[in-house]
Amino acid sequence: MSLGRRWSSAAAVIAVSCALLACGSDSPPGGGSTPAKDAGFGADGSVTPTNDGSSDARVDAPADVSTSSDAEASGPNDANARDDASTSVDGSPSDAPAVDAGGTYDVVVYGATAAGVIAAVAASREGARVVLIEPGRHLGGMVSGGLGWTDFGNKAVIGGMSLGFFQRAGKKYNTTIAWTFEPHVAESIFQDLVTEEKIPVVFGQRLREKTGTDLAATRLLAIHTEDGATYRARVFLDASYGGDLMAQAKVI
Numbered sequence: 001m002s003l004g005r006r007w008s009s010a011a012a013v014i015a016v017s018c019a020l021l022a023c024g025s026d027s028p029p030g031g032g033s034t035p036a037k038d039a040g041f042g043a044d045g046s047v048t049p050t051n052d053g054s055s056d057a058r059v060d061a062p063a064d065v066s067t068s069s070d071a072e073a074s075g076p077n078d079a080n081a082r083d084d085a086s087t088s089v090d091g092s093p094s095d096a097p098a099v100d101a102g103g104t105y106d107v108v109v110y111g112a113t114a115a116g117v118i119a120a121v122a123a124s125r126e127g128a129r130v131v132l133i134e135p136g137r138h139l140g141g142m143v144s145g146g147l148g149w150t151d152f153g154n155k156a157v158i159g160g161m162s163l164g165f166f167q168r169a170g171k172k173y174n175t176t177i178a179w180t181f182e183p184h185v186a187e188s189i190f191q192d193l194v195t196e197e198k199i200p201v202v203f204g205q206r207l208r209e210k211t212g213t214d215l216a217a218t219r220l221l222a223i224h225t226e227d228g229a230t231y232r233a234r235v236f237l238d239a240s241y242g243g244d245l246m247a248q249a250k251v252i
Contacts, residue, residue: 102229105129109237110223112201113141116239117190118161123235124197131231132199135206139194141241144187150179165189205229213248220249 107123109116112134120132138144150166152158158166168189169178194201205225207213214222222232223245238245 102225102231103131104232105131106233107131107235107237108133108223108231108233109239110207110245111135111141111238111240112139112190112203113239113241114143114165114190116141116237117193118165119237119239120199121193121197122161123237124199128235130197130199132194132201133205133225133231134201134203135240137203138187139190139201140187144183144190146183148181148183148186152179155179168192202229207244207248210248213245215249218250 106128107120107130109120109123109130109132112120112132116132116134117139120130124130163177166177166179169181169185170176172178172181172185172188202225205227208224208226212224213220214224220236222230223236224230236245236249238249238251
């Protein structure tokens with residue numbers, strides 16, 4: 001299998017599995033089996049889940065809960081502080097790598113939803129050069145926008161990078177794992193992930209309408225954003241909610 005297909009397959013699988021961050025089965029929270037504990041979230045993306053028979057570690061985070069430390073809770077603490085705390089003047093994360101206007105990458109991810117962030121991180125860990133483009137101003141989509149109560153169903157089946165996210169949330173609340181969390185905590189976790197992988201994030205840039213793609217037969221060669229930038233890559237991922245890139249690439 002070619003390296004490009006490996007990146008595409010790995011990122012696609014992770015993007016799909018990341019839906020666990022936003023939805024699950026119809027079982028009510030609190031029901032089901034004991035959570036897999038301390039699966040880890042190493043640089044290679046591997047996990048080693050264990051089950052020690054301990055009780056449910058779900059945390060119902062109150063609105064005024066404080067995080068474990070200022071250093072750990074790198075995300076914004078209220079609605080007014082979100083942009084000031086996590087973005088620079090041009091809308092990019094203050095500690096993110098500099099991004100040129102466009103460029104050539106191995107993987108371009110359009111849409112910094114939860115799936116988009118996880119897909120970008122997964123591709124980066126496979127050795128790909130990645131850029132993450134977000135039309136809005138925040139990382140995480142619905143997961144960092146208020147959908148912080150996980151409809152997890154059977155927690156024993158949640159693993160991989162999804163489980164790693166919930167374990168990181170637990171650390172913010174000084175516990176092993178947290179299935180519920182505040183929006184700023186979720187966004188700070190996504191910010192930590194892209195920062196650790198040194199993934200450049202371009203905020204506030206939307207795909208150009210109608211003329212946003214360069215196609216050669218069925219192959220997508222480049223995309224163009226409304227600011228005039230052009231991004232070329234071997235692999236493109238549309239992780240947005242609208243699916244505009246898929247539509248212009250004639251996938252749908």
